[in-house]
Amino acid sequence: MKLYYAPGACSMASHIALNEADETFSIEKVDLAAGKTESGADFKRINPKGYVPTLELDDGEVLTEGPAILQYIADRNPDSRLAPKAGTFERVRLQEHLNFISTEIHKSFGPLFYKAASDDMKAFARGRAELRLGYADRILSDGRRYLMGEDFTVADAYLFTVARWAIPTGIGLDRQPNLQAYVKRVSERPAIRKTLAAEDQK
Structure with a gap:
């Protein structure tokens, strides 16, 4: 491959x-x-x-x-164990996480990487991205290690990737302490x- x-x-x-x-x-x-x-x-x-x-x-x-x-x-x-077995409720929950990360968090960042985007468009995008990151922060607020619990899944690979974009785009993760700790924790995986x-x- x-x-x-x-x-x-x-x-x-x-x-x-x-x-x-x-x-x-x-x-x-x-x-x-x-x-x-x-x-x-x-x-x-x-x-x-x-x-x-x-x-x-x-x-x-x-x-x-x-x-x-x-x-x-x-x-x-x-x-x-990167995904629960197909056909289970847990697999649907994983797909829910993947869809949210893809359509809400990932896409929110889009204008921040476009040189042609206006300042107003970028300000709107920052606010929307921060709002969506805040939702991820709330999911992690119950002390779970990863999105699905104790098992690292492909949803974590995706959330880790897009959450890191908060730094170069100037959003930061200071207001999402659970997500900030999560990114640091996940980054230590070999x-x-x-x-x-x-x-x-x-």
């Missing part, structure tokens, strides 16, 4: 999941602005949507969309340290 990624982008969640599952895979960096991969390939020929993550399977099939890729990795590796190092992230 090959994961196409951009350093620190949402593709980091898939990268973390692959490392957590101890999968055999390669990575190739993508310059999203130029639309080229590190080897010089036209990225839109690989993924016409033009964004990461993109997972190319050994049989040539290509998967896109972070939540789908995350669940695919988890289901390939049931012993990793698979996450390995991923951060591979993507040259701190």
